[in-house]
Amino acid sequence: MRESLLLIVLFSVLCVTSAEADEPAPSHGIGYPAGWRNWATLSVSHRTDNHTMRVILGNEVAVKAARSGKTNPWPDGAILGKVVWKEAVLENWKEAVVPGELVHTEFMFKDSQKYAETYGWGWARWLGMEQKPFDGGAQVCTACHAPVEKRDWVFTDPAIFPK
Amino acid sequence: MRESLLLIVLFSVLCVTSAEADEPAPSHGIGYPAGWRNWATLSVSHRTDNHTMRVILGNEVAVKAARSGKTNPWPDGAILGKVVWKEAVLENWKEAVVPGELVHTEFMFKDSQKYAETYGWGWARWLGMEQKPFDGGAQVCTACHAPVEKRDWVFTDPAIFPK
16 A cells, blocks of 8 residues: 555656656746646637737636736736737638738736736747747847736737627 | 535536537538637637728637648647727837727637538638627538638648747
């Protein structure tokens, strides 16, 4: 019995270690957010200035806030994810602009205490298919987000979903 | 003890009944797919011909197939969902096209036996915020999807996600 328990503990430790080893290194000291690929959609966008397509995802806290309209400010614990691709044309419907090559993933982590110095958000970005951590400094992110300072620094209006 | 059990059963029945009562009626005889709002993203698109923005979602079977590249044919049990909005402009970034008013939700249900007569898919659509069932006939859907007959009737190329 005691041996079984030891094996279970050992196996669990190995699994966790293995998962961590596969993950990209932190960006701006922030760890890679687990499981974001299965997060629900908050919105989508097509940026015609830099020719990119985006989906904006949210963790559970963010989705709950978005769907109840409580997003100014967003609650602590909310994480917003933006997956950015170069625009491409759908082969079988030329008038449809769709995702091509992956550019990067970007995340905003809300924690009004921990990230007080960067307006209540932790700012992180991972580049390309390798998800190489970006470490150019949060000011690169906040400079671009300045126009939405009064919207808790978030551009996204959550898309309207039927109830 | 027996009374508690009875209460639990009764409560469960009431919950299920209540959930069903709130759901939209079937479209083309197909029931409204539960929980789609939290499905993971397969792709996004911007149709410049009819000025709509879309997110394409998948249930667990569909997401697994998409991420392992096994989509021609898609496996039985896969459900693809398309949420369609009129295009709008983001107030604080005018070059970003984003979702405006909801147009409808559309779903394809893969079951090669059950839906053999409509190319292996059940085709359903619910209109507007009220999610009013569309019952114009599956041929309305398949006529538009004819250009992708050899892609198992699916336009969407799953977007590339980092592993």
